[in-house]
Amino acid sequence: MTVLIDKKKCNSCKGLPEPRCVQNCPGDLLSLGSEDGKAFIWDARDCWDCMTCVKLCPRRAITTKLPYVLADYKATLVPIAGKTSIRWTLTDKEGQVEQFESVTLQPKKKEARP
């Protein structure tokens, strides 16, 4: 299992033609359930852990979970993407928290083209 979708939090990005996660998954892995109208993953095994959907979800309904065959239970990594930076909160399995922040976009420059 590599992404978990909290169906209680997912509101299928009401108002948008397509939920952000469904629109952007590079692997075409996410879709909307025909019965409950919530996002689901076609095959959890096929996720590449790029975290695109996790970063884009406005309801923070999606979390990345590494396959248990590789990683112990309990640690979490939560990104919050702003317009020009991204903040990450890493919690290890003992509950120790580390935070990171990184710039993602700088103001456009007038190009100096030859």
Place this chain on the structure above:
Amino acid sequence: MDIILTDIVKKSSTTLGRDMAEESFSIEALDTDLLIIGGGTAGCLAAVEARERAPGLRVTIMEKAHIDRSGCLSAGMNAINAYIHPGETPESFTRYVRFDALGLVREDLVLSQAREINDVVRRVEGWGLPIKKDEQGNYLRRGRWNVSINGEYLKPIIAQAARDAGAQVINRVAATNLMMKDGRVAGAYGLGVRDSKLYAIRARATIVATGGASGIYKPNNDGSAHHKMWYSPFNTGAGYTLGLRAGAEMTSFEMRFIALRVKDIIAPTGTLALGFGAPQVNAKGERFMAQRFADWGGDGSPTPLRVYGPVQEVKEGRGPCYLDTRHLTPEQVRNLKAAYLDMYPSIVLYWAANGIDPSKEAVEISGTEPYIMGGHCQAGYWIDVGRRTTLPGLYAAGDVAGGAPYKFISGCWAEGVIAARSAVNDLPSLATPPNPDKAQMEAEGERIFAPRRRFQEVGEGVAPSEMEERLQKVMDEYAGGVSTFYEMNAERLEVARHHLQRLEGQVKYLMARNPHQLLQAQEVIDRLLVARAVVEHLVHRKETRWPGYQTRLDYPQRDDERWLKFVNSIYDGETGEVRILERPYQQFVSGDRYKPKE
């Protein structure tokens, strides 16, 4: 954008309703001047260049996913790994790339890319990419050819640039075949991933920029972690098979890329080795690269040897092998995690989950399964210096283009620019092709939708994932996968060839239960054909040119006298045969081919 969409796109739609019980597919026919297949690293830059050179030109990007986060860059990138710093030149870069590829590259291609790299990096910086600087304000070096960046948002930045330049983007259409008319490429067909339509996009010129192929070999991890791989699992070789099925000449599929990665989580090691100065050590604590590969430069040996080395250590009983990070300070560990978050966040989670502190324990490494690609290695279309393929009207750029390894991101950008420039220059001689042939369109539709029809009409068959697994097992065991230390011989390759031929006969049983599986069915069909070409290339090269990438147990030596040349191939769609040709190597840059510097 609105003007372009309404003004230039002529739409017509016909429905083929024959016997499609649950759903019929319709044809969406579009027209453009320049079609770019794949809106990734190379494709986005090609679109910008074409629109800047020829502002009135109709440029259309056919993108399998959504352009904002598709392909290799979806999680971001923390370095530009091909940049000409002060004191270096395109010639010195080419000399190094030739050394890294063990003396055999298309030097003309490498040189031409190197001449564009710095300009293109500055352009992307101008679009908003944060590039780290040193105290003097120069780009922060991370090695001889490398620049550190904050590239988490790299893909959305170049996608926005393509849109801003006025390119039309058609998301969620996966290319399935080239449209051929009178011996030239006249556009492409694609499967609408969301709407299950057959897209027929007619174009005067076409640039293929889809990326290379993962999933040909059994991955390091299986089951729930089978996509825990380094190369994008969604790069499935479509760009190669478009060309193969149309008779394009391909090169160097035998130079497979095997990446040296952090074991299990398969995270890139450049961040550790180049960014944080971690050497390779074996289980005995020996710096084996320095000892056994001193002639090649130890830890600075050519990339294939830096994978071959640790694999041999494990094979000979001195594994596991590690990148020794125990010299790192707590502050450096924090910087290391921050660098990974910009590109490959899951390793940070992996360390937190497993209680790993890289300043206290060395990081275990392994080789990945082999990938087929032209960005690190040189598998791809045989092209001229203008990135023209052997098919008139078709250009290639990025991982799908052959002959020029060591491209990485900036080289793919450069190649997109060069391909677009050639296409724009050639356009006056490329007339608008006649209307697409109705029979050809219908035949392509039938071919693509066959697995869906099988589900509707028969209800049982082979799932795409089953065929993928079978293919990967064959390639792993008989064509030099992880389980055989990447080694091979003629007899094993012959077995691989036999199995692949049989598997080809099973394609007609592929079944797709839903639209997502229909995409997967196309992907495994593509992977199978790529695998067949790989095996033919591996059979033909009777030397060991790139230990690890291409290790022939029956021809263990490098043999410049007989094999300093390119192995190329052309697929014959009629007979289903892959025909092999040889092309000579040409030296354009002076110096010893086995030295990193003059």
